[in-house]
Amino acid sequence: MAHLLIIENWVEGTGRLLPKAIRQLDHEYTFITRNPEHYSDKISQKIHPIFENAKHVLTCETNDIDGLIRFLKAQHQSLNFDGVLTICDYYIDTVAKVAQSLNLPQAFSSNVSSECQKHLVREAIEKKGLPNPKYVVARNWKETLKGAVDIGFPLIIKPSDLASSAFVTLVNNVDELKQAFSNLESFTHNFREQTREPIWLLEEYLTGEEVSVEACTYQGVTTIIGITDKSVTGFPYFIEDGHMFPARLKPEMAEQIESYVIEVLNAVGHDHGISHTEVKLTPKGLRIIEINPRPGGNYIAELIQQVTHIDMLSMHIDLALDKQPDFNQLKEIKGSAAIKFLVPKETGLVKSISGIESLKNDPNIVRLDIKSLVGRQLEKPIDNACYAGHVIAVDRAGNQAREFAEKALSRIKINLVNTKQSNHSAHDELLEGTE
16 A cells, blocks of 8 residues: 655546545555635535545645645655645646655656747647647737737637636737737636746647557556547537547558657657647648647546446555556447537526436446536636536447537536526536646
8 A cells, every 4th residue: 555645636537536536445544625616516515535435535736846745745744645746737847846855756757848848849849840829929019019929810729828728719810819918927826826937839730630649668668558539529619528549540541650759758758657749630641739648538447447447546645655557458349428518508597408318228328517607607618628528438349439528418408587687607627627
């Protein structure tokens, strides 16, 4: 039995799965957070799994690295941690620094600080001469405008340091560019109240199917677990609304994608840890969207486990203890599994939600989770924090799981009243609800 230190967590998705995964491996953990209320469910009042399964819960300002290290050095003397990890993007670099100070193993690459900054990933890919979209790194409006002229419209403007597709925007002209620039400029702190670096990353707009490659690197050797597909909502925001594992690809295309991703991971110096790399299959060839040096969110780990019995979260835990992950069941891919998210299409006060009962006896649905939204105000969907729920479907014998999930979710309707006046914002309360 090992004693892990978890520094912050996602509220939903893998944030709910990780605590139980640790317990299932007969380990225990101490959880440290700056704000326990961040994980509270004001509607259901249920205790979050991160607290429910913890041996100890500590409160400390996790955004103050120096203070956090001093605090944890004292705690380590009595609690004896064996490894450090998180599942939350905003604390990956914190984990790396804490682990180094405490001389403990951790779940991430030695170059993870650079991997978490999208503009540095672009520069590393460019330096190695690998296929890369046109891009510009800007630090003010003048540079942003010049970069847009150089790339040409339409283009994507995004932050370099945010998660969940937040503020990733398609712009078609200077007016839209200025609005997107201003929106990001005014967002000076991220969703965990950390000061942001004022960087705007401009990229050429890429068309084509998008997939993600799930992989595990141990002692510098990368093993591909598989490829997941992705669907997104319409413009201008790129909200992920579904995934299926494995993606329906021709074997030669899958092999090409896997080889490209391994080259990119080597280019950025990814030498340890799980990776979730998003790739666009464009008419000009493969292009990286971004690298995430942790397990894929949006319950992708659960989709993988449904069809392979490979547990990505268990691998993440093993890596935090510097243990070699077990790949023995990797070749046993049977069927497919998919998730589809309920993304509100309109704004307004929720009157009722219908169709849920019709799904409870569906043999292809393995989980149905719809938020309690009645009486709450739905805001305009702008990022992955807008999810109102999800369904997970499986096809034990074939590759139709996505169709099963989409058909099931189409039967659920959010019914609104004709008013936008409310004291409750669903977007605010669901913030970070997808990681």
